[in-house]
Amino acid sequence: MVTLSAERMRAHVNLTEHNHRVTSDECDEYNCIAWAFGINDAQLWPGIIDMDWPEGVPIAESELESFIALYASIGYEQSEGSDLEDGYEKVAIYGDGEGPTHAALQLASGDWSSKMGMEWEDIAHDTPEAVGGRPGYGRVLQVMRRPRVAQEA
Amino acid sequence: MDNTVVVYERPHNRNIRGVYISRKFALSIAQEVNTPNITNIDTVIEANFAPNVSTTAREYRTETRTVGSDWNQVAVYGRDSLAAVTRTRFQELAARWHADTGGISAPSRIVSHDAYLQIISMGLDALPLILEDLRKNGGYWYPALRVITGAWPVPAEARGKPRLMKEAWFLWAREERGYDI
Numbered sequence: 001m002v003t004l005s006a007e008r009m010r011a012h013v014n015l016t017e018h019n020h021r022v023t024s025d026e027c028d029e030y031n032c033i034a035w036a037f038g039i040n041d042a043q044l045w046p047g048i049i050d051m052d053w054p055e056g057v058p059i060a061e062s063e064l065e066s067f068i069a070l071y072a073s074i075g076y077e078q079s080e081g082s083d084l085e086d087g088y089e090k091v092a093i094y095g096d097g098e099g100p101t102h103a104a105l106q107l108a109s110g111d112w113s114s115k116m117g118m119e120w121e122d123i124a125h126d127t128p129e130a131v132g133g134r135p136g137y138g139r140v141l142q143v144m145r146r147p148r149v150a151q152e153a
Numbered sequence: 154m155d156n157t158v159v160v161y162e163r164p165h166n167r168n169i170r171g172v173y174i175s176r177k178f179a180l181s182i183a184q185e186v187n188t189p190n191i192t193n194i195d196t197v198i199e200a201n202f203a204p205n206v207s208t209t210a211r212e213y214r215t216e217t218r219t220v221g222s223d224w225n226q227v228a229v230y231g232r233d234s235l236a237a238v239t240r241t242r243f244q245e246l247a248a249r250w251h252a253d254t255g256g257i258s259a260p261s262r263i264v265s266h267d268a269y270l271q272i273i274s275m276g277l278d279a280l281p282l283i284l285e286d287l288r289k290n291g292g293y294w295y296p297a298l299r300v301i302t303g304a305w306p307v308p309a310e311a312r313g314k315p316r317l318m319k320e321a322w323f324l325w326a327r328e329e330r331g332y333d334i
Contacts, residue, residue, distance in 0.1 A: 117254070
Protein backbone atom coordinates (compact mmCIF):
# COMPACT_ATOMS: atom_id res chain seq x y z
CA MET A 1 0.00 0.00 0.00
CA VAL A 2 1.42 3.33 -1.07
CA THR A 3 1.22 6.16 1.43
CA LEU A 4 2.11 9.81 1.24
CA SER A 5 5.78 10.64 1.72
CA ALA A 6 7.01 11.08 5.26
CA GLU A 7 7.41 14.81 4.62
CA ARG A 8 3.82 15.14 3.48
CA MET A 9 2.51 13.03 6.34
CA ARG A 10 4.21 15.39 8.76
CA ALA A 11 1.93 18.13 7.48
CA HIS A 12 -1.08 16.15 8.77
CA VAL A 13 -0.84 15.21 12.40
CA ASN A 14 -3.49 12.48 12.24
CA LEU A 15 -2.23 10.66 9.16
CA THR A 16 -0.36 7.41 9.71
CA GLU A 17 0.95 4.71 7.42
CA HIS A 18 -2.06 2.63 8.41
CA ASN A 19 -5.02 4.97 7.96
CA HIS A 20 -4.65 6.10 4.37
CA ARG A 21 -3.42 5.09 0.93
CA VAL A 22 -2.50 7.07 -2.14
CA THR A 23 -4.97 6.57 -4.99
CA SER A 24 -3.58 8.82 -7.72
CA ASP A 25 -0.45 10.51 -8.95
CA GLU A 26 0.09 14.09 -7.82
CA CYS A 27 -1.36 16.75 -10.09
CA ASP A 28 -2.51 20.34 -10.05
CA GLU A 29 -5.48 20.02 -12.38
CA TYR A 30 -8.10 20.10 -9.61
CA ASN A 31 -8.41 20.75 -5.90
CA CYS A 32 -10.24 19.07 -3.06
CA ILE A 33 -13.37 21.16 -3.47
CA ALA A 34 -13.66 20.16 -7.13
CA TRP A 35 -12.89 16.52 -6.38
CA ALA A 36 -15.68 16.27 -3.82
CA PHE A 37 -17.93 18.09 -6.29
CA GLY A 38 -17.22 15.42 -8.89
CA ILE A 39 -14.89 17.12 -11.37
CA ASN A 40 -11.19 16.69 -12.02
CA ASP A 41 -10.29 19.42 -14.49
CA ALA A 42 -10.77 22.62 -12.50
CA GLN A 43 -9.83 24.32 -9.26
CA LEU A 44 -12.94 25.56 -7.45
CA TRP A 45 -12.98 28.41 -4.97
CA PRO A 46 -15.47 31.26 -4.62
CA GLY A 47 -14.66 34.81 -5.61
CA ILE A 48 -11.10 34.33 -6.92
CA ILE A 49 -10.30 35.49 -10.46
CA ASP A 50 -8.12 32.52 -11.36
CA MET A 51 -10.34 29.92 -9.74
CA ASP A 52 -13.48 28.38 -11.20
CA TRP A 53 -16.94 28.58 -9.67
CA PRO A 54 -20.05 27.04 -11.24
CA GLU A 55 -22.38 29.51 -12.87
CA GLY A 56 -25.55 29.94 -10.85
CA VAL A 57 -24.08 28.92 -7.52
CA PRO A 58 -24.25 31.94 -5.22
CA ILE A 59 -21.11 33.29 -3.61
CA ALA A 60 -22.12 33.89 -0.02
CA GLU A 61 -20.63 36.24 2.52
CA SER A 62 -18.63 33.41 4.07
CA GLU A 63 -16.67 30.79 2.19
CA LEU A 64 -18.30 28.03 4.25
CA GLU A 65 -21.76 29.19 3.16
CA SER A 66 -20.51 29.28 -0.43
CA PHE A 67 -19.29 25.68 -0.20
CA ILE A 68 -22.58 24.59 1.33
CA ALA A 69 -24.36 26.26 -1.60
CA LEU A 70 -21.97 24.56 -4.02
CA TYR A 71 -22.74 21.05 -2.82
CA ALA A 72 -26.43 21.88 -2.36
CA SER A 73 -26.48 22.70 -6.08
CA ILE A 74 -25.91 19.02 -6.86
CA GLY A 75 -28.36 17.66 -4.35
CA TYR A 76 -26.55 17.57 -1.04
CA GLU A 77 -28.30 18.71 2.11
CA GLN A 78 -26.83 19.56 5.47
CA SER A 79 -26.56 16.52 7.69
CA GLU A 80 -25.39 15.35 11.06
CA GLY A 81 -22.64 12.83 11.49
CA SER A 82 -20.12 11.31 9.14
CA ASP A 83 -21.01 7.64 9.63
CA LEU A 84 -21.83 5.63 6.54
CA GLU A 85 -25.57 5.59 5.87
CA ASP A 86 -27.18 3.15 3.46
CA GLY A 87 -28.25 4.86 0.27
CA TYR A 88 -26.40 8.12 0.92
CA GLU A 89 -23.10 9.64 -0.04
CA LYS A 90 -21.57 12.43 1.97
CA VAL A 91 -19.14 15.27 1.74
CA ALA A 92 -17.32 16.76 4.71
CA ILE A 93 -16.20 20.39 4.68
CA TYR A 94 -13.23 21.16 6.91
CA GLY A 95 -11.91 24.37 8.35
CA ASP A 96 -10.13 26.14 11.13
CA GLY A 97 -10.20 29.58 12.69
CA GLU A 98 -9.21 31.19 9.42
CA GLY A 99 -11.95 29.58 7.30
CA PRO A 100 -12.56 26.49 5.19
CA THR A 101 -9.54 24.39 4.30
CA HIS A 102 -10.70 21.21 2.61
CA ALA A 103 -13.50 18.93 1.46
CA ALA A 104 -13.59 15.14 1.36
CA LEU A 105 -15.99 12.69 -0.27
CA GLN A 106 -17.30 9.54 1.37
CA LEU A 107 -16.93 6.40 -0.71
CA ALA A 108 -19.46 3.57 -0.84
CA SER A 109 -17.09 1.52 1.30
CA GLY A 110 -17.30 4.06 4.10
CA ASP A 111 -13.76 5.28 3.49
CA TRP A 112 -13.21 8.89 2.49
CA SER A 113 -11.47 10.30 -0.55
CA SER A 114 -9.45 13.52 -0.51
CA LYS A 115 -7.51 15.43 -3.12
CA MET A 116 -4.66 16.86 -1.08
CA GLY A 117 -4.44 20.55 -1.80
CA MET A 118 -3.71 21.95 -5.22
CA GLU A 119 -0.64 19.86 -5.99
CA TRP A 120 -0.52 16.59 -4.10
CA GLU A 121 -2.09 13.18 -4.65
CA ASP A 122 -5.57 11.83 -3.99
CA ILE A 123 -5.78 9.61 -0.97
CA ALA A 124 -8.38 7.31 0.60
CA HIS A 125 -8.56 7.59 4.38
CA ASP A 126 -10.54 5.60 6.87
CA THR A 127 -12.16 8.46 8.77
CA PRO A 128 -12.75 12.17 8.15
CA GLU A 129 -10.52 12.91 11.13
CA ALA A 130 -7.51 11.27 9.46
CA VAL A 131 -6.83 14.49 7.55
CA GLY A 132 -7.96 16.77 10.35
CA GLY A 133 -6.12 18.28 13.30
CA ARG A 134 -3.33 20.82 13.30
CA PRO A 135 -1.19 20.63 11.36
CA GLY A 136 -3.80 19.36 8.95
CA TYR A 137 -7.15 20.54 7.71
CA GLY A 138 -8.57 21.36 11.14
CA ARG A 139 -11.97 19.96 11.97
CA VAL A 140 -15.10 19.02 10.09
CA LEU A 141 -17.29 22.11 9.97
CA GLN A 142 -20.18 20.63 8.02
CA VAL A 143 -21.28 17.24 6.73
CA MET A 144 -23.70 17.07 3.81
CA ARG A 145 -25.42 14.07 2.23
CA ARG A 146 -27.44 13.14 -0.82
CA PRO A 147 -28.98 9.92 -2.09
CA ARG A 148 -26.24 7.88 -3.69
CA VAL A 149 -26.92 7.89 -7.42
CA ALA A 150 -23.60 7.16 -9.06
CA GLN A 151 -22.19 3.71 -9.43
CA GLU A 152 -18.83 3.36 -7.74
CA ALA A 153 -16.12 0.81 -7.98
CA MET B 154 36.78 44.14 -15.71
CA ASP B 155 33.69 44.53 -17.83
CA ASN B 156 30.43 42.89 -16.88
CA THR B 157 31.58 42.29 -13.37
CA VAL B 158 29.32 41.62 -10.45
CA VAL B 159 30.76 42.00 -7.00
CA VAL B 160 29.07 40.52 -3.99
CA TYR B 161 29.78 42.05 -0.63
CA GLU B 162 28.57 41.13 2.80
CA ARG B 163 28.48 43.58 5.61
CA PRO B 164 29.37 41.62 8.72
CA HIS B 165 28.39 44.31 11.19
CA ASN B 166 24.96 44.92 9.71
CA ARG B 167 23.43 41.55 9.21
CA ASN B 168 19.78 42.43 9.54
CA ILE B 169 19.53 44.02 6.10
CA ARG B 170 18.21 41.87 3.32
CA GLY B 171 20.25 41.53 0.17
CA VAL B 172 19.46 44.21 -2.37
CA TYR B 173 20.73 45.40 -5.70
CA ILE B 174 22.19 48.85 -5.37
CA SER B 175 22.93 51.57 -7.84
CA ARG B 176 25.97 51.77 -10.08
CA LYS B 177 26.96 55.01 -8.37
CA PHE B 178 26.86 53.40 -4.96
CA ALA B 179 28.64 50.37 -6.32
CA LEU B 180 31.49 52.51 -7.54
CA SER B 181 31.62 54.38 -4.25
CA ILE B 182 31.95 51.10 -2.42
CA ALA B 183 34.66 50.00 -4.81
CA GLN B 184 36.49 53.20 -4.02
CA GLU B 185 35.90 52.77 -0.32
CA VAL B 186 37.24 49.29 -0.23
CA ASN B 187 40.13 50.18 -2.48
CA THR B 188 39.78 47.66 -5.25
CA PRO B 189 41.41 49.61 -8.09
CA ASN B 190 41.48 46.60 -10.37
CA ILE B 191 37.69 46.77 -10.60
CA THR B 192 36.98 49.71 -12.83
CA ASN B 193 33.67 48.90 -14.42
CA ILE B 194 31.27 47.52 -11.90
CA ASP B 195 27.82 46.87 -13.20
CA THR B 196 26.15 45.77 -10.08
CA VAL B 197 27.00 45.24 -6.49
CA ILE B 198 24.86 42.98 -4.45
CA GLU B 199 24.85 43.89 -0.84
CA ALA B 200 24.64 40.53 0.79
CA ASN B 201 24.39 39.56 4.40
CA PHE B 202 23.11 36.68 6.42
CA ALA B 203 19.44 36.97 5.52
CA PRO B 204 18.53 33.36 4.75
CA ASN B 205 18.19 33.27 1.01
CA VAL B 206 20.68 35.77 -0.22
CA SER B 207 23.38 34.69 2.16
CA THR B 208 22.92 31.08 1.17
CA THR B 209 23.27 32.07 -2.44
CA ALA B 210 26.31 34.18 -1.76
CA ARG B 211 28.01 31.41 0.14
CA GLU B 212 27.35 28.94 -2.62
CA TYR B 213 29.01 31.18 -5.16
CA ARG B 214 31.77 32.42 -2.90
CA THR B 215 35.16 32.22 -4.51
CA GLU B 216 37.06 33.87 -1.74
CA THR B 217 36.36 36.01 1.26
CA ARG B 218 38.72 38.74 2.24
CA THR B 219 38.41 41.83 4.33
CA VAL B 220 38.51 44.87 2.11
CA GLY B 221 37.57 47.58 4.54
CA SER B 222 36.29 48.20 7.99
CA ASP B 223 32.69 47.45 7.04
CA TRP B 224 32.82 45.24 4.01
CA ASN B 225 33.94 41.79 3.12
CA GLN B 226 34.23 40.98 -0.53
CA VAL B 227 32.60 37.64 -0.99
CA ALA B 228 32.74 36.92 -4.67
CA VAL B 229 33.46 38.38 -8.05
CA TYR B 230 31.85 36.90 -11.10
CA GLY B 231 30.45 37.79 -14.46
CA ARG B 232 27.02 38.90 -15.54
CA ASP B 233 25.97 35.42 -16.57
CA SER B 234 26.58 34.32 -13.03
CA LEU B 235 24.11 36.89 -11.77
CA ALA B 236 21.41 34.96 -13.64
CA ALA B 237 22.70 31.84 -11.94
CA VAL B 238 22.39 33.49 -8.54
CA THR B 239 18.85 34.58 -9.37
CA ARG B 240 17.99 31.07 -10.52
CA THR B 241 19.46 29.48 -7.42
CA ARG B 242 17.61 31.85 -5.14
CA PHE B 243 14.37 31.25 -7.04
CA GLN B 244 14.78 27.49 -6.89
CA GLU B 245 15.34 27.57 -3.15
CA LEU B 246 12.26 29.70 -2.59
CA ALA B 247 10.09 27.76 -5.03
CA ALA B 248 11.04 24.41 -3.51
CA ARG B 249 10.15 25.66 -0.03
CA TRP B 250 6.86 27.09 -1.29
CA HIS B 251 5.86 23.88 -3.08
CA ALA B 252 6.75 21.79 -0.04
CA ASP B 253 4.86 23.97 2.41
CA THR B 254 1.74 24.74 0.37
CA GLY B 255 1.27 21.93 -2.15
CA GLY B 256 -1.19 20.23 0.19
CA ILE B 257 -3.24 23.40 0.70
CA SER B 258 -6.30 24.39 -1.32
CA ALA B 259 -7.17 27.81 0.14
CA PRO B 260 -5.72 30.33 -2.34
CA SER B 261 -5.14 33.08 0.21
CA ARG B 262 -2.95 30.77 2.30
CA ILE B 263 -0.93 29.66 -0.69
CA VAL B 264 -0.11 33.14 -1.94
CA SER B 265 0.65 34.60 1.48
CA HIS B 266 3.55 32.20 2.03
CA ASP B 267 6.78 34.06 2.71
CA ALA B 268 8.69 32.39 -0.12
CA TYR B 269 5.94 33.24 -2.62
CA LEU B 270 6.05 36.89 -1.60
CA GLN B 271 9.82 36.93 -1.90
CA ILE B 272 9.56 35.52 -5.42
CA ILE B 273 7.06 38.23 -6.36
CA SER B 274 9.47 40.81 -4.98
CA MET B 275 12.08 39.56 -7.48
CA GLY B 276 9.87 41.08 -10.18
CA LEU B 277 10.49 40.42 -13.85
CA ASP B 278 13.74 38.60 -13.07
CA ALA B 279 11.55 35.79 -11.74
CA LEU B 280 9.15 35.69 -14.69
CA PRO B 281 10.94 33.14 -16.92
CA LEU B 282 11.75 31.04 -13.87
CA ILE B 283 8.13 31.00 -12.73
CA LEU B 284 6.97 29.95 -16.19
CA GLU B 285 9.60 27.23 -16.28
CA ASP B 286 8.53 25.96 -12.86
CA LEU B 287 4.87 26.13 -13.84
CA ARG B 288 5.57 23.92 -16.82
CA LYS B 289 7.72 21.48 -14.85
CA ASN B 290 6.03 21.35 -11.45
CA GLY B 291 2.67 23.10 -11.82
CA GLY B 292 1.26 25.00 -8.90
CA TYR B 293 -0.72 28.11 -8.20
CA TRP B 294 1.61 30.61 -9.87
CA TYR B 295 -1.15 32.60 -11.56
CA PRO B 296 -1.46 35.39 -8.96
CA ALA B 297 2.32 35.91 -9.04
CA LEU B 298 2.24 36.08 -12.84
CA ARG B 299 -0.57 38.62 -12.71
CA VAL B 300 1.18 40.80 -10.13
CA ILE B 301 4.58 40.73 -11.84
CA THR B 302 3.37 41.32 -15.39
CA GLY B 303 0.14 43.25 -14.92
CA ALA B 304 -1.29 40.97 -17.61
CA TRP B 305 -4.22 38.57 -17.52
CA PRO B 306 -4.16 36.57 -20.75
CA VAL B 307 -6.52 33.85 -19.52
CA PRO B 308 -9.85 33.74 -21.40
CA ALA B 309 -13.00 33.52 -19.32
CA GLU B 310 -13.67 29.91 -20.25
CA ALA B 311 -10.22 28.89 -18.99
CA ARG B 312 -10.62 30.44 -15.57
CA GLY B 313 -9.78 27.95 -12.85
CA LYS B 314 -8.71 25.28 -15.34
CA PRO B 315 -4.96 24.88 -14.87
CA ARG B 316 -4.26 23.11 -18.15
CA LEU B 317 -5.91 25.92 -20.12
CA MET B 318 -4.47 28.68 -17.93
CA LYS B 319 -0.97 27.34 -18.47
CA GLU B 320 -1.51 27.28 -22.23
CA ALA B 321 -2.72 30.89 -22.12
CA TRP B 322 0.27 32.08 -20.09
CA PHE B 323 2.80 30.19 -22.22
CA LEU B 324 1.26 31.65 -25.39
CA TRP B 325 1.42 35.13 -23.85
CA ALA B 326 5.07 34.59 -22.86
CA ARG B 327 6.00 33.54 -26.38
CA GLU B 328 4.13 36.35 -28.11
CA GLU B 329 4.71 39.22 -25.69
CA ARG B 330 8.10 38.33 -24.25
CA GLY B 331 9.65 36.15 -26.89
CA TYR B 332 10.27 33.34 -24.43
CA ASP B 333 10.97 29.91 -25.77
CA ILE B 334 8.50 28.03 -23.65
